[in-house]
Amino acid sequence: MLHNWASLQRHIHLMAPKSHRIRQLAAAAAESTMQGTSKKPRSISTKAPAAADTPSSSMKDSFSKYAEYLNQLNDKRERVVKASRDITMNSKKVIFQVHRISKNNKDEVLEKAEKDLSAVKDHYIARLVNELQGTDFWKLRHAYSPGIQEYVEAATLCKFCTTGTLLNLDEINAMLLPLSDPSREPLQINILDYILGLADLTGELMRLAIGRISDGELEYAEKICRFVREIYRELTLVAPKMDDSSDMKTKMDVMLQSVMKIENACFSVHVRGSEYIPLIGSDDASYTLLGVPNFE
Numbered sequence: 306m307l308h309n310w311a312s313l314q315r316h317i318h319l320m321a322p323k324s325h326r327i328r329q330l331a332a333a334a335a336e337s338t339m340q341g342t343s344k345k346p347r348s349i350s351t352k353a354p355a356a357a358d359t360p361s362s363s364m365k366d367s368f369s370k371y372a373e374y375l376n377q378l379n380d381k382r383e384r385v386v387k388a389s390r391d392i393t394m395n396s397k398k399v400i401f402q403v404h405r406i407s408k409n410n411k412d413e414v415l416e417k418a419e420k421d422l423s424a425v426k427d428h429y430i431a432r433l434v435n436e437l438q439g440t441d442f443w444k445l446r447h448a449y450s451p452g453i454q455e456y457v458e459a460a461t462l463c464k465f466c467t468t469g470t471l472l473n474l475d476e477i478n479a480m481l482l483p484l485s486d487p488s489r490e491p492l493q494i495n496i497l498d499y500i501l502g503l504a505d506l507t508g509e510l511m512r513l514a515i516g517r518i519s520d521g522e523l524e525y526a527e528k529i530c531r532f533v534r535e536i537y538r539e540l541t542l543v544a545p546k547m548d549d550s551s552d553m554k555t556k557m558d559v560m561l562q563s564v565m566k567i568e569n570a571c572f573s574v575h576v577r578g579s580e581y582i583p584l585i586g587s588d589d590a591s592y593t594l595l596g597v598p599n600f601e
Contacts, residue, residue, distance in 0.1 A: 381436060382448050388433040389452030395425045396452070396459040400509055403462055407520055411466075418463050425456065426480065434484045434492045442492055450498050457494065457502025462509050465532065474499045497547070504540065504556035507533045511563035518570050526574075530567040537564050 402418040433449055442449075457477065464472035478493045485491035514529040537560050547553045 378444070382445055385433065385436055385445050385448040388429060388436065389449040392425060392429045392433065392449075392452030393455040395421070395429055396455040399425065399459040400462060403459075403466055404509075404512060404516065406466065406513075406516075408522060415463065415467055419467070422459055422463055425459070426484070430456065430481060431484045434481065437492045438485045438489045443495075446495070446498075450501075453494055453498045454502040454505060457499055458505045458509065461503060461506050462513075465506075465510070466513075469528065469532075471503075471532075471536075500540065500543065500547075501552060501556065503536065504553065504560055507536055507560045507563045511566050514567045515570055518574060523571070523574055526567070527571055530564075530571055533560075533564050533567060537561065 399418050399421045402414060402421060406414045429452075433452070437445065437449070460477060460480075461472045464470065474494065474496060477499070481494070482491055510529050510533050514526040514533075517523075517526045517529070537557075540557065540560070544553045544557050
């Protein structure tokens with residue numbers, strides 16, 4: 306009878322709902338845990354570990370240094386851009402001064418242009434050198450390149466008008482070398498900025514040649530024509546090897562137009578205006594040079 310009763314209870318227990326059995330198992334597990342060795346609950350320590358021993362803190366310090374470096378670089382870029390604008394503006398003034406040249410005031414105009422160019426170097430180029438010497442100045446090349454190109458253009462124009470020769474890159478860098486601290490790496494103009502500035506020079510020489518023709522200095526205009534033609538011929542060998550991202554292709558097209566304008570002006574004077582040669586340079590305002598197109 307007892308055996309039948311025990312089997313009946315076991316059968317009822319197996320027939321119980323699953324949720325009831327799960328609760329019974331959970332209760333039994335909790336009872337056995339309390340009877341055994343109890344584990345200490347986990348807790349978060351409020352004591353801050355050393356900063357050097359924490360990976361997250363080390364990463365934070367690294368990014369703080371990166372942020373400080375980038376902020377300093379951006380501030381320097383703004384100062385360099387400002388210096389480049391000042392160089393560009395004052396170099397253009399030197400170029401405008403050279404274009405005031407005539408047969409009667411050549412020495413006076415060129416002397417003042419040389420003084421203005423020296424002032425650009427001593428004040429504005431020197432400020433740029435102080436910002437960039439001893440650093441990786443190539444990182445900021447795009448910030449100061451326009452000013453350097455304009456300075457190269459002004460310096461080479463003054464050199465040609467004074468001596469009739471080309472101011473090369475080594476001579477320009479030699480002039481800038483005294484501006485740098487001997488104990489630090491000096492700022493040197495790179496070959497790309499020099500070539501781009503030299504390409505712009507041809508446009509100013511074209512304007513100068515047209516002005517000399519109108520003033521009766523035909524030989525001087527022909528000298529300019531030969532000089533510009535030689536520059537264009539040499540740069541046509543260099544331009545294909547330059548980076549496509551540079552402005553050289555556009556400058557080469559403009560340079561060719563400048564060469565053609567000078568050649569056409571000289572051709573018009575020799576062919577169509579030969580009968581008016583005695584009138585060239587006349588002080589009488591009523592005379593005009595026929596056969597020469599209006600280049601204004």
